[in-house]
Amino acid sequence: MKWWTSYALQEDEVKEDRPKEQPLAFDKEAQFAKTNRSRKDPARDPTFGRSDPMALACGTCEWREKHRAAQSACKESRFFEAVQLINCALEALEQQIPEAKHRPALLLTEPQTFAEELQGSLGEHAPHVAELWATRADILMNLGGLKRASGELAAAALLAPEVPRIQELQAECRKLERYQEEGIAEEAATAAQGKVPAHILTGFLGSGKTTLLNHILQETSGRRFAVIENEFGEIGIDDKLIARREDLGAEQIIEMNNGCICCTVRGDLIQGLRSILKKTSLEGTKLDGVIIETTGLADPAPVAQTFFADDLIQAKMTLDGIITVVDAKHCLQHLREEKPEGVENEAVEQLAFADRIIVNKTDLVSESEIEELTKEVRSINRLAPMIYTQKSKVKVEEIIGIRGFSLDRVLDSDAEFLRDDQDHQHDQTVSSVGIECPGECDREKLNAWIAKLLTERGTDIFRTKGVLAVKGCDERFVFQGIHMIFGGQPQDPWPENEERKNRLVFIGRNLDRAELERGFKATLV
Numbered sequence: 001m002k003w004w005t006s007y008a009l010q011e012d013e014v015k016e017d018r019p020k021e022q023p024l025a026f027d028k029e030a031q032f033a034k035t036n037r038s039r040k041d042p043a044r045d046p047t048f049g050r051s052d053p054m055a056l057a058c059g060t061c062e063w064r065e066k067h068r069a070a071q072s073a074c075k076e077s078r079f080f081e082a083v084q085l086i087n088c089a090l091e092a093l094e095q096q097i098p099e100a101k102h103r104p105a106l107l108l109t110e111p112q113t114f115a116e117e118l119q120g121s122l123g124e125h126a127p128h129v130a131e132l133w134a135t136r137a138d139i140l141m142n143l144g145g146l147k148r149a150s151g152e153l154a155a156a157a158l159l160a161p162e163v164p165r166i167q168e169l170q171a172e173c174r175k176l177e178r179y180q181e182e183g184i185a186e187e188a189a190t191a192a193q194g195k196v197p198a199h200i201l202t203g204f205l206g207s208g209k210t211t212l213l214n215h216i217l218q219e220t221s222g223r224r225f226a227v228i229e230n231e232f233g234e235i236g237i238d239d240k241l242i243a244r245r246e247d248l249g250a251e252q253i254i255e256m257n258n259g260c261i262c263c264t265v266r267g268d269l270i271q272g273l274r275s276i277l278k279k280t281s282l283e284g285t286k287l288d289g290v291i292i293e294t295t296g297l298a299d300p301a302p303v304a305q306t307f308f309a310d311d312l313i314q315a316k317m318t319l320d321g322i323i324t325v326v327d328a329k330h331c332l333q334h335l336r337e338e339k340p341e342g343v344e345n346e347a348v349e350q351l352a353f354a355d356r357i358i359v360n361k362t363d364l365v366s367e368s369e370i371e372e373l374t375k376e377v378r379s380i381n382r383l384a385p386m387i388y389t390q391k392s393k394v395k396v397e398e399i400i401g402i403r404g405f406s407l408d409r410v411l412d413s414d415a416e417f418l419r420d421d422q423d424h425q426h427d428q429t430v431s432s433v434g435i436e437c438p439g440e441c442d443r444e445k446l447n448a449w450i451a452k453l454l455t456e457r458g459t460d461i462f463r464t465k466g467v468l469a470v471k472g473c474d475e476r477f478v479f480q481g482i483h484m485i486f487g488g489q490p491q492d493p494w495p496e497n498e499e500r501k502n503r504l505v506f507i508g509r510n511l512d513r514a515e516l517e518r519g520f521k522a523t524l525v
């Protein structure tokens with residue numbers, strides 16, 4: 001059965017109950033060390049690890065009250081809120097412990113080290129700290145972070161070995177870990193069965209994400225996938241580039257343009273996922289999965305966090321994996337780009353978070369270039385399997401249904417992953433210019449202009465794409481450019497209900513809108 005509906009989110013769907021943006025920051029580990037996220041230094045920054053605005057209340061609030069609230073939230077399956085509350089309780093308790101002041105934030109971020117170092121000097125506070133860690137472990141177990149939970153419980157047991165609740169939770173955690181290790185994961189599997197798997201496709205501009213999406217849809221026709229397309233450009237082009245939608249089988253597509261789901265349209269992502277759940281529930285249908293294609297400038301961490309931060313989504317969906325596509329030709333230059341202090345390098349983030357890495361466009365590079373790139377990629381992400389492709393052609397079972405995402409792995413490297421108060425700053429010099437105008441282009445003039453533009457400015461113009469009306473051509477002319485590599489070809493005929501007009505987008509650094517508009521308009525007949 002075909003089940004294709006293309007629709008944009010309604011205003012009232014996205015505005016209501018819009019959650020606040022929830023970017024993240026990183027911690028240590030080599031895998032994440034190059035991400036250049038803004039990090040706070042616990043030794044120098046007294047606000048390190050504290051949530052704001054909750055932190056303001058914490059100074060005066062009673063830790064017991066926050067602890068009770070965290071326990072209630074956990075019982076009611078509001079796990080993300082429970083994490084924020086328990087962290088708040090820990091912060092409040094930390095204030096009460098003079099010894100903790102010498103090791104700021106350790107109580108929050110590294111329970112085991114804290115317990116080992118201060119075990120003998122906590123006095124009456126020891127069982128209280130242990131109790132809070134036990135609650136945090138309980139919440140983490142519910143979210144699937146077993147390794148982290150086990151660490152918190154070990155620390156709690158060090159401080160309060162005889163507390164029955166800690167022992168019970170340890171036994172429960174061991175049981176779940178055993179299930180996980182033995183691969184039987186009965187309870188987890190039963191819980192996951194009813195959940196819709198989600199797949200995040202990420203990768204820098206022009207790396208081959210849409211090509212991969214088309215490939216997945218083609219190879220899985222008959223399976224029902226909903227797709228969320230997110231574009232950075234001022235004008236959406238990708239929806240026109242998803243090949244032969246009607247032939248691809250069962251999908252629902254939601255487009256989110258002009259903003260990045262990792263920050264400005266993050267609330268839209270949550271509402272988009274919720275509306276997919278609502279639609280399938282109303283229709284009584286079942287989805288095989290949701291595929292989210294991020295912009296080429298997205299930080300995948302906040303996108304992944306969405307699957308924990310929203311209670312409904314957490315209950316009904318499970319993040320199967322983050323698939324990062326790499327452009328073998330241009331990736332290194334983006335990985336090595338120097339960014340100002342505190343500004344993140346998205347290309348690095350995308351690799352650091354990957355559960356699978358697809359090194360695409362191997363046709364454009366030599367063996368030795370691939371070797372060099374592999375080394376660099378491995379210095380950022382040691383673990384994710386790497387797959388080498390042309391035109392993103394990969395065996396679908398290597399990237400879909402992989403159960404690749406692990407909360408534990410992310411928490412190991414980024415203890416702050418589940419906090420809702422982290423900084424994350426994109427490079428403000430990178431922007432997009434969209435041109436939309438009627439008329440027909442002259443192919444020769446267009447070629448000459450674009451060739452000159454990209455030869456001269458191709459270092460700064462990362463990505464160009466467009467759907468153009470070319471004189472003498474009955475089809476929509478699709479133009480694609482990545483730095484200085486560009487090309488175009490007629491695609492399918494203009495749909496009857498679509499006006500023949502030009503839509504072109506440039507994404508890059510220090511773009512000159514007036515110059516681009518002037519240049520393009522000069523190619524019109």
Ligand SMILES: Nc1nc2c(ncn2[C@@H]2O[C@H](COP(=O)(O)OP(=O)(O)OP(=O)(O)O)[C@@H](O)[C@H]2O)c(=O)[nH]1
Pocket residue numbers: 203204205206207208209210211212238295296360361362363364389390391392463465480481482
């Ligand atoms: N030479 C070559 N070109 C490729 C390969 N894979 C994809 N392309 C081309 O690269 C261009 C960009 O591919 P897309 O799939 O649109 O890339 P994207 O990551 O979705 O791009 P954005 O969403 O704009 O960031 C298109 O013209 C593709 O046809 C490949 O393996 N080799």
